[in-house]
Amino acid sequence: xxxxxxxxxxxxxxxxxxxxxxxxxxxxxxxxxxxxxxxxxxxxxxxxxxxxxxxxxxxxxxxxxxxxxxxxxxxxxxxxxxxxxxxxxxxxxxxxxxxxxxxxxxxxxxxxxxxxxxxxxxxxxxxxxxxxxxxxxxxxxxxxxxxxxxxxxxxxxxxxxxxxxxxxxxxxxxxxxxxxxxxxxxxxxxxxxxxxxxxxxxxxxxxxxxxxxxxxxxxxxxxxxxxxxxxxxxxxxxxxxxxxxxxxxxxxxxxxxxxxxxxxxxxxxxxxxxxxxxxxxxxxxxxxxxxxxxxxxxxxxxxxxxxxx
Amino acid sequence: xxxxxxxxxxxxxxxxxxxxxxxxxxxxxxxxxxxxxxxxxxxxxxxxxxxxxxxxxxxxxxxxxxxxxxxxxxxxxxxxxxxxxxxxxxxxxxxxxxxxxxxxxxxxxxxxxxxxxxxxxxxxxxxxxxxxxxxxxxxxxxxxxxxxxxxxxxxxxxxxxxxxxxxxxxxxxxxxxxxxxxxxxxxxxxxxxxxxxxxxxxxxxxxxxxxxxxxxxxxxxxxxxxxxxxxxxxxxxxxxxxxxx
Numbered sequence: 001x002x003x004x005x006x007x008x009x010x011x012x013x014x015x016x017x018x019x020x021x022x023x024x025x026x027x028x029x030x031x032x033x034x035x036x037x038x039x040x041x042x043x044x045x046x047x048x049x050x051x052x053x054x055x056x057x058x059x060x061x062x063x064x065x066x067x068x069x070x071x072x073x074x075x076x077x078x079x080x081x082x083x084x085x086x087x088x089x090x091x092x093x094x095x096x097x098x099x100x101x102x103x104x105x106x107x108x109x110x111x112x113x114x115x116x117x118x119x120x121x122x123x124x125x126x127x128x129x130x131x132x133x134x135x136x137x138x139x140x141x142x143x144x145x146x147x148x149x150x151x152x153x154x155x156x157x158x159x160x161x162x163x164x165x166x167x168x169x170x171x172x173x174x175x176x177x178x179x180x181x182x183x184x185x186x187x188x189x190x191x192x193x194x195x196x197x198x199x200x201x202x203x204x205x206x207x208x209x210x211x212x213x214x215x216x217x218x219x220x221x222x223x224x225x226x227x228x229x230x231x232x233x234x235x236x237x238x239x240x241x242x243x244x245x246x247x248x249x250x251x252x253x254x255x256x257x258x259x260x261x262x263x264x265x266x267x268x269x270x271x272x273x274x275x276x277x278x279x280x281x282x283x284x285x286x287x288x289x290x291x292x293x294x295x296x297x298x299x300x301x302x303x304x305x306x307x308x309x
Numbered sequence: 310x311x312x313x314x315x316x317x318x319x320x321x322x323x324x325x326x327x328x329x330x331x332x333x334x335x336x337x338x339x340x341x342x343x344x345x346x347x348x349x350x351x352x353x354x355x356x357x358x359x360x361x362x363x364x365x366x367x368x369x370x371x372x373x374x375x376x377x378x379x380x381x382x383x384x385x386x387x388x389x390x391x392x393x394x395x396x397x398x399x400x401x402x403x404x405x406x407x408x409x410x411x412x413x414x415x416x417x418x419x420x421x422x423x424x425x426x427x428x429x430x431x432x433x434x435x436x437x438x439x440x441x442x443x444x445x446x447x448x449x450x451x452x453x454x455x456x457x458x459x460x461x462x463x464x465x466x467x468x469x470x471x472x473x474x475x476x477x478x479x480x481x482x483x484x485x486x487x488x489x490x491x492x493x494x495x496x497x498x499x500x501x502x503x504x505x506x507x508x509x510x511x512x513x514x515x516x517x518x519x520x521x522x523x524x525x526x527x528x529x530x531x532x533x534x535x536x537x538x539x540x541x542x543x544x545x546x547x548x549x550x551x552x553x554x
Contacts, residue, residue: 044442045454100457103439120428124409126355127416127428133359141356144410150352167409169402190389190403191351191410 001060002304003053005030005070005101011286013071015297016304025305028053028060030070030101032078036090040100042107049107062104067111067304071282072098111260111304118258119281122168125193128278135253137266137276141196148184151194155181160197200269203240206285207254207262208299212247215288216240237291242266246274253279261300310336310376311547314415315383317341322383324533328540329547335378338370342387346407353414360417379547380415380422383529384431387411421550423474423509423543424528433508433528441526448505450498451522468524469515472535473503474542475549481535495521502526509546 042051165171263283315322348367389403512530
C-alpha cells in the first residue's frame with residue numbers, strides 16, 4: 001500500500017496518483033482537506049511499530065504501508081479551519097492528527113519521499129551551501145550581514161550582486177541596483193543574504209532515486225520563475241544532458257542529504273564551471289515536466305513501488 | 310576562546326560558563342540569543358574559501374571563527390519577538406531568517422561545537438518523543454512503549470538521568486531512589502544512542518522499572534545535576550576540540 005499525503009488536486013501529487021492509478025496500484029490518500037474525517041494512531045512497543053490510518057470510511061494498517069509521498073501544506077492554513085480561533089478544538093484535533101502522521105513517517109521503515117528531517121537542510125540556504133560544497137559543487141560567493149558597509153564592499157568587489165532570503169522562505173531573487181543601494185541601511189534591522197551574480201545557463205535537475213532529469217532553462221531574468229510575471233519574456237525550458245560527473249554528483253548530493261527525490265538548481269558558467277544554488281527537497285516538478293515531457297511523475301511512482309532504482 | 314551559547318533564560322548555561330571559567334585560563338563567553346539578535350554585527354561568508362564568520366557583540370567582544378576553539382551549544386532558536394514595531398508577518402519572516410543564519414554560522418564552526426546543529430535544530434536534530442524511543446530501540450536500548458493517542462503519557466516509576474558525552478556515560482543525575490545500576494550493555498547502548506542521534510552531548514531519562522528503559526532524551530541537559538563530574542567531562546570535550554584544530 002502507498003500513502004499520498006497533502007491536497008489531492010495539487011499537481012505534483014495528482015500526477016503521481018494518475019501514474020499509480022494507471023498501473024492499478026493500490027494507494028490511499030491522507031487528504032488534508034478531509035482532516036476532520038481522518039485519523040492516524042500508532043503504537044511503538046515490543047511488537048514493533050503498528051497502527052491505523054483512517055481516511056473517511058477506509059482504513060489501512062500502517063505496517064502494510066510500503067511507501068509515502070507527501071506534500072503537506074501548513075495545517076494551520078487549511079481552508080476548513082479558516083476563521084476558527086487558535087484554541088478551537090478542531091484546530092487542536094487537526095494539529096494532533098498531523099503530528100501523529102509526521103511522527104509515524106519519521107519512524108516507519110517504508111519509503112518516505114522525503115523524510116522531514118532530511119528535508120530540513122533547505123531551511124537555510126548558506127547552511128545547505130556548505131553541505132553542497134562537500135560533494136564538490138561550487139557555490140556562489142555569499143555574504144550574510146547586517147552591516148551596510150560590508151555590503152558596499154561586497155558589491156564593489158563582485159560587481160553584479162543579487163540578494164535573496166537566507167531561509168527556505170520563497171523569495172524573488174533581485175539584483176542589487178541603485179534603488180537597493182539607496183535603502184541599504186535597512187539591513188541593520190535584520191541580516192540579509194547577498195551573492196555574487198553568476199553568469200551562465202540555468203539547469204534544474206530532478207533526481208528520483210538514481211534517475212536524473214535535467215532541464216535547461218533559458219531566461220534573461222535574475223529569477224526565471226518570475227520572468228513572465230515581471231514583464232520579461234517567459235523562460236524557455238528544454239531537456240538537456242549533463243556530464244556523467246555532474247550527474248553522479250547530483251545523485252550523490254541527493255543521497256547525502258538523505259533525500260529520495262530532489263530538485264537541484266545549477267548554473268553552468270561560460271567557462272563550464274557548475275555552480276549549485278540549492279537543493280529543493282519537495283520539488284514542484286510538474287512545471288518542468290509540463291514543458292519538457294520528462295516522465296518525472298512516472299519515476300516517482302516507480303520509486304514508490306521500488307522499481308527502476 | 311570558548312563559547313557557551315544559550316537562550317536568554319538558560320540558567321544552566323550560566324552555571325556551565327562559570328564552571329568552565331573556574332577550570333580554564335581561556336576566555337569563556339556566555340552568548341545569549343538576544344545578544345545575537347539585537348546587539349550583534351554579523352559577517353558570515355560562504356564561498357570558494359569555505360565558510361567563515363566574524364561577529365561583533367554590543368560589548369565589543371569579537372567572535373571570530375578563526376579564534377573560537379570550542380563551543381557548548383544550547384541555542385534552540387533565534388527569534389524576532391523583540392522587533393516590537395514590526396508586523397507579525399515580518400517578525401515571522403525575520404525569525405526564519407535569523408534561524409537560518411544561526412544554523413549556517415554554527416555549521417561553519419564545524420567540529421569545535423559540542424552539539425553541532427542540524428537542519429531541524431540549532432543545537433542538534435530535534436526529535437519527538439516517539440522518535441527518541443524509536444531511535445533507542447533501533448540501537449538496542451530498551452524504551453518504554455509509545456502510544457500516539459497518549460504522546461506525553463508518563464510510563465513507569467522513578468527516573469534515573471544519565472549524561473552521555475563523546476562516548477562517556479556519566480551517572481549521578483539522580484534522583485536518589487534505589488534501582489538497578491547500569492550494566493556494561495546498558496552503557497554500550499547509551500553510547501550507541503548518543504552516536505546515532507548525531508549529538509555529542511545528551512541526557513537520557515530512564516524509567517526505573519524492572520529494567521532500565523528510555524523514557525526521553527534531550528540535547529539540553531541539566532548539567533548542574535551532575536556537578537563537577539559533568540563539568541570536568543565538558544572541559545575535556547572542549548579541550549579535545551581545540552587540540553584537534
